Amino acid sequence: MAVAAGRVAALGRVHRTLHLLDHQDQVEFKRYLEHLCEDLSRLLCEESNDCAVLVEGANAEIPTAFAIPLGFIVNELITNAAKYAKGNIIVRFETAAPGCHSLSVSDGGPGLPAGFDPGGSKGLGMRIVQALVKQIGGELNISAGDKGRGARFTVAFSSAAQANAAR
Numbered sequence: 780m781a782v783a784a785g786r787v788a789a790l791g792r793v794h795r796t797l798h799l800l801d802h803q804d805q806v807e808f809k810r811y812l813e814h815l816c817e818d819l820s821r822l823l824c825e826e827s828n829d830c831a832v833l834v835e836g837a838n839a840e841i842p843t844a845f846a847i848p849l850g851f852i853v854n855e856l857i858t859n860a861a862k863y864a865k866g867n868i869i870v871r872f873e874t875a876a877p878g879c880h881s882l883s884v885s886d887g888g889p890g891l892p893a894g895f896d897p898g899g900s901k902g903l904g905m906r907i908v909q910a911l912v913k914q915i916g917g918e919l920n921i922s923a924g925d926k927g928r929g930a931r932f933t934v935a936f937s938s939a940a941q942a943n944a945a946r
Contacts, residue, residue, distance in 0.1 A: 792818050796850070806846040809838045809872055815850055816857065816870055823861035830861050836872040841880065841938050848911040849882055849934070855904040856884035856932050864888020864929055878939025885924040885931035897921060908932070 796814060812834045820832040841849075853870060860868045864886035871883045897905050897919065912919045917936035924931045 788822070803843060805840040806843050807838065808841045808846055808849075809834065809836060811846060811850065812853065812870055812872060815853060819854065819857045819861075823858065829865045830868060831866075832857055832868045832870065834870045834872075837874045839872070839874045839880070845915050845936065845938050848914050852908050852911050852934060853882070853884060855908050859902075859904050860884060860886040860888065860930075869925075879935075879937050881933055881935045883931055883933040886929040887924060888929045890923060890928065891921065891930050895921065912936075 792815075796811070796818075816832040816834050820830075824830040824832065857868055857870070866887040869883075869885045871881075871885070873881050873883075875881065897909060900906065909919065912934055915934075915936050917934045920933045920935065922931050922933070923929065
C-alpha cells in the first residue's frame, strides 16, 4: 500500500507541476525534466543513498500536450529503475530533427529478463507507459543500457504534426 501511495504522490507532483504550465502551449522540456527528476530522486533515492537521477541532453521546447504524458512516462520508468537497479539512472532527451525527439531512461542494474515482452507485462507501470506512448503516437524501444548493462527504455515521438495542426 505504501508503494502505491508513493506512486500516487509522485504522479500528483508531475500533474501539479505541469498544471502550472496549462496556459502555455510549449514547455521548456529539459528544465521540466530536471525539476521532475530532482523530486523523484528525493522521493526514491534519498533514504537509501544508492541511486541518483541525472538529466542529460538537449534544450528544446515541446508542446504541453506531449510534456504531460512524457512526465508520467518518466515517473513510471524512474520508479521501476529505482526499484530494481542500484546506481545512477540517466534520463536523456534528444532532438534528431525539428519536431523529432527521443526520451530515454536507462540504468545500470541487472537488466530485463530474457524474452521480456512489455505487451505481456502484468505490472501496472508498464501498462501505463505503453498507454501513454500510444497516446502521443510514439514508439517504445527497449534495449540494454550503457556498455550492455542494465536496461534502456526509449520513447521516440514527433511533435511536429501537432505543432503544425495548432497553426
